[in-house]
Amino acid sequence: MKKNKQITSYEVAVLAGVSRSAVSRTFTPGASVSAKTKEKVMSAADELGYRPNVIARSLITKKSQLIGLVMSDWLNPYYTAMLKSYSEKLQDANYQVILATVNKGRDVDASIKFLMQYQVDGIIIVSASPTIETAALCVQKNTPIVLLNRRANKINACSVTLNHNELGQQLANLALDLGYRRFALIRGQETIKTGRQRTYAFNKVIEKSGKGKVVANIVGVLGHDDGRAALAGMVKLKPDLVLCSSDLTALGVLDGARLDYDLEVPKDLAIIGFGDAPVSSWGLNHLSTVRLPIEHMIDRSINYLLARINDPYLAPESIALTAELILRDTTQKPKVKH
Amino acid sequence: MKKNKQITSYEVAVLAGVSRSAVSRTFTPGASVSAKTKEKVMSAADELGYRPNVIARSLITKKSQLIGLVMSDWLNPYYTAMLKSYSEKLQDANYQVILATVNKGRDVDASIKFLMQYQVDGIIIVSASPTIETAALCVQKNTPIVLLNRRANKINACSVTLNHNELGQQLANLALDLGYRRFALIRGQETIKTGRQRTYAFNKVIEKSGKGKVVANIVGVLGHDDGRAALAGMVKLKPDLVLCSSDLTALGVLDGARLDYDLEVPKDLAIIGFGDAPVSSWGLNHLSTVRLPIEHMIDRSINYLLARINDPYLAPESIALTAELILRDTTQKPKVKH
């Protein structure tokens, strides 16, 4: 096995006949080096296969060009789609993503502390939220946090979410307009604020209208099979519209309706999902759903994060975006208004 | 805004009344420190909220505890499932994953070079392969590479793949046993070796048997909609079994068969997918498919990588694992043999 000597700026400097400073300047955009020196350095670097050690660089510049991405929900396909898009866009901005996964062994706080040990320049937390104490640690170290799909309450962080209040109202108005009256609401973890908020807004519009009734409000349902099971548990309540907090859940309800109860969709039962996963438009699914402005959310969160990295005094923002209702074949066609 | 002074081992040492060496030793498992010193350091560290800067540490230890993960295919759900599992398992082994995404702007080689600048301890490349030159760079720097789902030809790397040769034969024998005779093969990029190898092995068994015929061999088909379109392009060739290189493609074919051509599956047309995505067992899909030993592949690749990090002389391995055929309802039931 060959002796693999690490190539450093020193070796390049010697070969090019210049100082290490000159080598460093050659690899620092905008630094003052003559074209001639630069060329000598570049050819020496190429010959030796030199690339700067960014770890050593970051020690002195205090910029790691590393963004920590905390993922907690891998079930929903739109979160993995987000991960891809984050990775690509941050790469384009000359950042790398270092991934932290939340699971039984490691919670959000532990993930954040790990990421901070790597001196990340910023942290994006998808679909989860740290405790106030951990957030305070980030403030102390001046590491900005962006929360995706979670509101930042009491913690000093930017948040990018849907406007769930508005969305709940939109859904309620749509439901009433289409003539539905008996609603079943299905969502995941009870504790998630955004889902609660949407539900609250939905309920309020329904109540105020005096025209409909929420016949079931089920929580803790996640994924296709849970959805199918959830329908079984509430079909006797005779809802005419089921609203789900995930397309996968909705597709489970759809399968359950058709296969387990021989219901015709949307005549006997209408279904609305959430997320607009690719599978939702396949074959006979044609699920009516809510499309999230994913790329828009990603862009806004990245823009804020990078701006905040460059300006520590930038105030935190709460960005709420509007979702789009996609009506396919699991809800009845809207009446044309005259 | 508060002055956010970085807390270093120096501050902790002063508060604890010891040297920086003692602080370092306290955070180095197995280092020789008295219980008393350790305790003083720990309470000072807690008070100040100190955690070692792993970037600085890695500069001297030459271990970043960072594993580069190169992702090229985000379409297939089993690759994102892999990403999650890698992240969790590497975290458990005290490594962090730094993610590099291959796309139009950045190819595999560029990704690897970026990762090497971060002094990653090892690189896992999912579903892609570097050029010989770039692989040589890794060898020079002693950075081990593991290829997932790609064979390492001519490059010094470990590879973990399915045994595609065996799988092609299994599929061919199964197809003949079930009585199918006219086969259509659909896969993604032509250049992918594993798919070619599987196809080759399949063809050979069929030819040798003298009993069947490959009526279509289509490449460049990726995802549900492509699959549905591919069926349209070859339905006139009257295949009785379609084999796909991805479940998504297969589900597209399934939808196409039922919805566009009113074919009964599996009576008029049988379909076998690849990957066993969750959606494949939903509702009326019940797709027959190939289940990859994903966790097994991940474990083997991580084990090799970590072993290789600790022992630079460990020889590269080619690990080929056996896939499992899952027969659901898109193929006819096997005859019971007497």
Next chain:
DNA sequence: CTGAAAGCGCTTACAG
């Protein structure tokens, strides 16, 4: 434009 020197935050022989 250029180089010598200091320093980023850590670990680790080395000597005690």
Next chain:
DNA sequence: CTGAAAGCGCTTACAG
């Protein structure tokens, strides 16, 4: 067990 000192590979005022 403990601390002073050297050094990891880099950047950046500073002086020329």
